[in-house]
Amino acid sequence: MSKQHQYSTTVTWTGNKGTGTSRYDEYDRHHTFSVMGKVDIACSSDTPFRGDGSRHNPEDMLVYSLSSCHMLWYLHLCADAGVVVTDYEDNAKGTMVEVPGGGGHFAEVTLYPVVTVKDASMIDKANQLHDIAHQKCFIANSCNFPVKHQPKAVEKG
Structure with missing residues (x-):
């Protein structure tokens, strides 16, 4: 008999510089990866995609x-x-x-x-x-x- 396992994560965009996605170059790709009860991970997109290379992507x-x-x-x-x-x-x-x-x-x-x-x-x-x-x-x-x-x-x- 097969077992199923469920995994829940939350991704929260934190890159709004005040004007949201009004333009492609006006927002950060910063976001937070969260799992309940665990340490959050600061993320971004990769640098070729306007991201922050110091964060995980x-x-x-x-x-x-x-x-x-x-x-x-x-x-x-x-x-x-x-x-x-x-x-x-x-x-x-x-x-x-x-x-x-x-x-x-x-x-x-x-x-x-x-x-x-x-x-x-x-x-x-x-x-x-x-x-x-x-x-x-x-x-x-x-x-x-x-x-x-x-x-x-x-x-x-």
């Missing part, structure tokens, strides 16, 4: 969501398989393509997780578990573009 959060979901599944699978991970870092990269006339889409996201394992004999198993994590990732399974991974496991030195 939706494109950053999409790449982060894929990376985070993969990592959480991966750590779960490692724990179940007896692979002791002592460190995990992923420098994920996404490519978004703008189309003429406005709009666009992500063409792909690639994850580059570097995993440190306690025992060198587990490196092959550690690398293989990324494929299963990818198959189970809720976010990757929801995307209409390729999500790739190029993992590297190393022994704790």
Whole structure:
């Protein structure tokens, strides 16, 4: 039997400089991402879209969501398989393509997780578990573009 889970978020635009959207260049893209009971996140659009580069943007959060979901599944699978991970870092990269006339889409996201394992004999198993994590990732399974991974496991030195 399938289970359903509901998620609720609030996005509040905070970029009204006093004249609202009277002109494209007269308002900020600032907004706040909120989830009840959690810390708010100050957001904007990306700088090519008149945004504030010091704030998170939706494109950053999409790449982060894929990376985070993969990592959480991966750590779960490692724990179940007896692979002791002592460190995990992923420098994920996404490519978004703008189309003429406005709009666009992500063409792909690639994850580059570097995993440190306690025992060198587990490196092959550690690398293989990324494929299963990818198959189970809720976010990757929801995307209409390729999500790739190029993992590297190393022994704790």
